[in-house]
Amino acid sequence: MPPTTTDTSERGLEQLVCTALTGSPCDPGAEPQGPTRERPAAYAAGWIGGHPNDYDREHCVDLVQLADFLQETQPEVAEALSLGVDGPTRRKFLARLQGEITRRGTIDVLRRGIKHGPNDIDLFYGTPSPGNETAAVRYAANRFSVTRQLRYSRDETQLALDLGLFINGLPVATFELKNSLTKQTVDDAVEQYKRDRSPREKLFEFGRCVAHFAVDDHEVRFCTHLKGKNSWFLPFNQGWGHGAGNPPNPNGLKTDYLWNRILTRDSLTDILENYAQVVEFKDEKTGRKKATQIWPRFHQLDVVRRLLADAGERGAGHRYLIQHSAGSGKSNSIAWLAHQLIGLSRDDSMVFDSIIVVTDRRILDKQIRDTIKQFAQVGATVGHAERSGDLRKFIAEGKKIIISTVQKFSFILDEIGNEHRGRRFAIIIDEAHSSQGGRTSAALSVALSGTGDGEDDETLEDSINRLMEAKKLLPNASYFAFTATPKNKTLEIFGKPEPQSDGSVRHRPFHSYTMKQAIEEGFILDVLRHYTPVESYYRLVKKVEGDPKFDTKRAKKKLRRYVESHDHAIRLKAEIMVDHFHEQVIGLNKIGGKARAMVVTSGIERAIQYFHAIRDYLADRKSPYQAIVAFSGEHEYGGTKVTEASLNGFPASQIADKIEQDPYRFLICADKFQTGYDEPLLHTMYVDKVLSGIKAVQTLSRLNRAHPQKHDVFVLDFMNDADTIKASFADYYRTTILAEETDPDKLHDLKAALDGAQVYTAEKIDELVTLYLGGADRDCLDLILDACVADYREQLDEDGQVDFKGKAKAFLRAYGFLSQVLPYTNADWEKLSIFLTFLVPKLPAPVEEDLSRGILDAIDMDSYRVEKQTAIRIQLPDADAEIEPLPTSGGGRRPEPELDRLSNIIKTFNDQFGNIAWSDADRVHRLITEDIPSRVAADEAYRNAKLNSDKQNARIEHDKALARVMTAVLKDDTELFKQFMDNDSFRRWMTDTVFGLTYESARS
Helix, strand or coil, rough: CCCCCCCCCCCHHHHHHHHHHCCCCCCCCCCCCCCCCCCCCCCCCCCCCCCHHHHHHHCCEEHHHHHHHHHHHHHHHHHHHHHCCCCCCCCCHHHHHHHHHHCCHHHHHHHCEEEEEEEEECCCCCCCCCHHHHHHHHHHCCCEEEEEEEECCCCCCCCCCEEEECCCCCCCCCCCCEEHHCCHHHHHHCCCCCCCCCCCHHHHHCCCCCCCEEEEECEEEEEECCCHHCCECCCCCCCCCEECCCCCCCCCCCCHHHHHHHHHHHHHHHHHHHHEEEEECCCCCCCEEEEEECCCHHHHHHHHHHHHHHHHHCCCEEEEEEEEEECCCCCHHHHHHHHHHHHEEEECCCCCCCEEEEEECCHHHHHHHHHHHHHHHHHEEECCCCCHHHHHHHHHHHCCCCCEHHHHHHHHCCCCCCCCCCCCCEEEEEEEHHHHCCHHHHHHHHHCCCCCCCCCCHHHHHHHHHHHHHHHHCCCCEEEEEEECEEEEEEHHHHHEECCCCCCEECCCCECCCCHHHHHCCCCCCCCCCCEEEEEEEEEEECCCCCCEEHHHHHHHHHHHHHHHHHHHHHHHHHHHHHHHHHHHHHHCCCHCCCCCEEEECCHHHHHHHHHHHHHHHHCCCCCCCEEEEECEEEEEEEECCCCHHHHCCCCCHHHHHHCCCCCCEECCCCCCCCCCCCCCCCEEEEECCCCCHHHHHHHEEEEEHHCCCCCCEEEECCCCHHHHHHHHHHHCEEEEEEECCCHHHHHHHHHHHHHHCCHHHHHHHHHHHHHHHCCHHHHHHHHHHHHHHHHHCCCHHHHHHHHHHHHHHHHHHHHHHHHCCCCCCHHHHHHHHHHHHHHHCCCCCCCCCHHHHHHCCCEEEEEEECCCCCCCCCCCCCCCCEEECCCCCCCCCCCCEEEEHHHHHHHHHHCCCCCCCCCCCHHHHHHHHHHHHHHHHHHHHHHHHHHCHHHHHHHHHHCCCHHHHHHHHHCHHHHHHHHHHHHHHHHHHHHHHHHHHHHHHHC
16 A cells, blocks of 8 residues: 555645544545534534535525534524424525624624524523533533535535634634645635635625635635625734744644634634624715624734733733734724723622723724724713713713723813722723823822822821822723833833843833734835935025124024925925826826825924915816815914815814815825824825924824725925934834833932022922912912022023023923832922922023024025935834833033034035036036026017916926927037936926026016
């Protein structure tokens, strides 16, 4: 006999999966057993081997498994339905079952069963609560079955899926398996689903199966709704090396976690009960309701299960930092966590009495609310705190989950009394670095710790102790902080401490899903893949006779601000943006022709300038598109007050919806929509604002949201260089770690230095604190503070004032942070903190003469142009980033101004940002300003247009005339001709310049 060899085909992989689930290979060629065959006594993951002949293709059920389940759990129902006999009674029931699944989806039918005639039919029994023997017996009766080579099609009867998974006869998942040893991969499985698995087949209808898995020996992907070639498969991998994929498995295939850990009876039940769901939403364009089905990604399932396990084991009073990249689905992770923390128990009692979800994003606030309600199903368990008093009322009413935005939260907390000392809270914070800290953190602690109301006979010492304790993180609360970009403070407050051999302590996240992994898995796009810096070139000239001196540092800042905000510069950059969008975005059919662009500006004035410039140029181009501007409040522009609504023509609340609709394609922003804004249709960003650090990451990340038709993004940056952007992103590409803790001894050093300046005395501190905590009138405090301000002015020179004020701010910053995390308190620090909080705002800044004043009146812009550089891919370092702790230094001295003559400042500025270095600059200058304009002005067609037509037609004839002149220039000046033909921005600048020199002069 020939030797038996390893089966490396798909058939071998099918056998391996089935053996792991059922304990046998489930050979589809074997004869099926009778309709009441018993479940095997022992099997690996608790599954039964099904047979393809038992599958009813018309109604999409395994009749044998369904009949066996009902016979065992509801024998009277089983008898009434006559499932063993093909007849009108069975067909009527199966039609009812199929119709309910079509209407509600399999998830809901499993959870809630169906009603049929006089019968309430349970189709699944969920996880039993501890000690409930009856529920445990029912749960054990569920029949989880796997069928190999499932012939599913009613028309093409030989088509078969590799595996079908069923619960009590209802299909929940399908599998296509591939094996790299036969040179087929998960990509081939995905293509097979898209190409060969028709979404018109009943088994592949929306909501019938919970997930469709494409699997090989390296990767897993899933899709919740097959749509032919538009099916969207997402990875379901563990991650490897902080990136995509799976780690090597010493015990088998890299992907066996799917059947050994995820698809066990208990795990799949947990997913169906607490994660998988159909979410309905309203399409704002059509007004119709739509639905999407959700299956958790691996990192979402993993983080929620790990958090629940740790909190269940250790109880309340702990901190968790979750560093999950943008696009990781944080809103669902938060909702799933909040929902399950309600029922979390330890030692037969609930771990938490209430769950408080704090977010600073209104859109996310609604997402979390709706997602939680999908699971909670009982409105009484969820409260949305919108007004003062809501939080207190909800806790008193027994609301289990309370959701609020951080903007409302600080007002709500003021209303809470001290009746919650014995309660335990879970506080889930979205974007922890922005919503945890300062007044909100302290107020939250006061509210939930029961230290909110002082006693009538409370001493100063009691008041100080109460304030210090209130600032600390609560012992009766656990904090679950989610962020994509943790700051040093966030890591130190919520991160997991790791003592080092040298005695220092590092802090790292409890769980991370990195930007690197999210990009590699396709959940977000790499915004640095096509990063294009745009260089500005200008030439300034002196327009005053003398040569005055100015402060060089301040002067250069003013000059650049002047140049970049000049109307000509704004118009030129606006034209580049609009032309690029039409040619490189719409012209290349990005996102199926639905792409949008964001223009990031440095302020409201600049945003409004861009709005007008882009609007006007779109009209000049006869473009079908329009722009929207976004900024806060009311602003004076052109002598009148303007708002978003007055410029856009619709309310500010509609901006997010309008940008998704035509004709709007440009969103021009001034500090709005740059954090927490998810819009998958954003494809291109035009940056005209200095960015660095977290701001750079958050702003550029607005582009990274995935869309089935979105394959790349563009960034055109007019203000920043690639090195700055790279450094900003590097801290958050992989896991972010705090290098060491903040040294509290720095506070002793700062306090000693501040005391030594003799601006205040200990007696004055005590007096002010006593008055403040006792509710004294405001003018009582001012008497003390004004005396200290007088000493500050009289006793300290300019450098001393700068040093004192800097150290005072550093003390407030460091103590405000350390007071939350230090295991001890210090009353002197607390009192100094209260005192400095009032003193610092009253300290006048040192009088500094602006030695650059008047420079803008002394210069003029001779030329301006911008030049798009080559697009580059910014590669980020593949290593965990260590960031330094909160800086505790402060003070310093006022920098001495560096004076230089205006001519030198202009020369230096022009050298840095000047025009092209021509080989014969004088000759080129004469050509552009004299020779070429005179030849263009002499063109007959152009002269007629200037005299007899409007400016628009004159410009058309001018451009034609200039092209003819430049062709003639070719033989005399190839350098100038080459720049004109190859350099878009130079050609645009020169065209504008020549037109300006010839049009008005000729008409006058």
